[in-house]
Amino acid sequence: MLQIKNLHANINGKEILKGINLTVKPGEIHAIMGPNGSGKSTLASVLVGNPAFEVTEGEILFNGKDIFDLSPEDRSREGMFLSFQYPVEIPGVSMVNFMRAALNEHRKYNGLEPVSASDFLKLMREKRAVVEMDNKLSSRSVNEGFSGGEKKRNEIFQMAMLNPKLAILDETDSGLDIDALRIVANGVNQLKTPENAAIVITHYQRLLEYIKPDVVHVLYKGRIVKTAGPELALELEEKGYDWIKKEMGDE
């Protein structure tokens, strides 16, 4: 589904990603862990085409297509979804209009008619339930005045609405209390099918107790320095990142 080959990327001239290789297959959940500043969020941003980052080398294939040929909106329509670490507030744009616009663009891309008003409201209701989101939140402006937890829930709600092939969760657990974490993780698990895949970016093992990864990678200084099974997450939780840094000969 996703193949990343020798990916290098810069922001403001500074190289952050220094040769990432990663392959994700349908049905898999990959966790990407690593200390602060290792490039985890940059990887997520590059995948969805954030114009702030410049790719200098490498290739990313998504369902066989070179994604550097695709705009951010087309990547979304192809089935890529990023749950933002910091969801953006958009005053004046209602959740309803936002979601309807997004959904209809996806449908148009796939040769479908715009969704009817009643089907749309039904879908909103159904998907709200996945993250136990209040009706009130969905009638407000996008993320405006939402608490940190509500914003993250809203990300998973949008994911449920758009039903992506590949979900990238960028520190979706940060800023969540234990109940919100359970709700969000529960939502992600409900959306899991053998056909779709997820990349879960996190600092902590905590989220991985709820969302069970198949593969765990450690990203350090712009490279994936370790790849193993779920037990790697536990080891990191126990020992921290220092031993990795040591292995890399840094400390």
Add this chain to the structure above:
Amino acid sequence: MAAEQQYIDLYSQCEALVNRHASDVLNAPRAKALADFKAAGFPKANTEDYKYTDVAQAFTPDFGLNINRLAIPFNPYDVFRCDVPNLSTCLYFVVNDSFYDKVKPDVKLPDGVYAGGLLAFTKQFPDIAAKYYAKAACSGKDGIIALNTLLAQDGFVLYVPKGVVVEKPVQLINVLRSDVDTMANSRILIILEEQAQAKLLVCEHTMDLNNFLSTQVVEIFAAEGSHFDYYNLEESNEMTSRFSSLHAKLEASANVLVNGISLNNGTSRNNYYVELLGEYAEATLCGMAIIDQEQKVDTYSHVTHAVPNCTSTELFKYVLDDKAVGAFSGRILVKEGAQKTQAYQTNRNLSSSREARMYSKPQLEIYADDVKCSHGMTTGQLDENALFYMRSRGIAEAEARMLLSVAFTSDVIDYVRMGALKDRLHLLVEKRFRGELAHCAGCRACK
């Protein structure tokens, strides 16, 4: 004085005609207006308050005036059919500067309320008219007001007597319609006696592609405890130059909302003078302009807090594209002794073109020491983070820009206190941003 001279000459030649087709009340202030106009002339382009609008240039070409009051050759009710039932208003027309009285709208207003032509009103109720006409808009204030006062022969009046609440909104459509280049000088006079309530929507339209020059003076007298909403929606065209000045006087506990929205225009200068003269009066003054190509909207506001305990809130927003020019100059004057004043002013602008220009200037003049006043101004571009967030959900960039632009203007529309108009405006603004309102095609507020 070249630009002024032709109007002075015109008046000296046509004084008798102007007066004959008017009334004593309308004629009374002309002598002073002439003297004021001769003394002041048009506001000079190099003066502080008219830096961005060249008035003399706009008034120099030769325009036809309908001083003889030739009859309106068509029925505007046929041209502008109001067919949205939920924006049901009492509908009136002023064509160029003549009130259209051949058709009486089929609505019963409460007893004592007058909605209709200014000329007829001044003849029917000369005492009331004389008490208010030209009393808020002093011809000494600027040359354009003086010229309008000198030449005005008709317009529109809304008079609501003491304690009367007009539930149904009143709508006035100003139509510019002519086969030759035309100048129109019209007045709107609004009188709300104590505890009276009303809402007026004024739509500005231009039907023909000739040059139009329109001067408009609006006077609002809001007596104690009265409530009044004034909405002005401009959808004219690039060949229309409009000079409007609104003068509102608020007595104690009066509540007045003025909301001026420009969706399409040529060159517009909107002056707002709001005076809070009685305690606990509340004024909300807002507006927005969506301008592109070579459109120009220049707003000047002057809010005076003369007494304690009044509140004024101002919000003006501009969205500019291409080579559009916007200007906002907002002055708040808090007089000595006007303690506990609350005065807020905000001007926010969005520009999506390097060639567009926005000039903004807040001015606070405060002579009391126990007040809450603020002003804020920003001019910038759409939030890149929001844009990317929307695109990452599959929304095309152009659509995302449109949604964000609509969102930017939404708080000005939220000030509208007429539900049906609010919905309509949201839709019109969206259409405007989609480029579907390229030319004025009749009254879109109700079509």
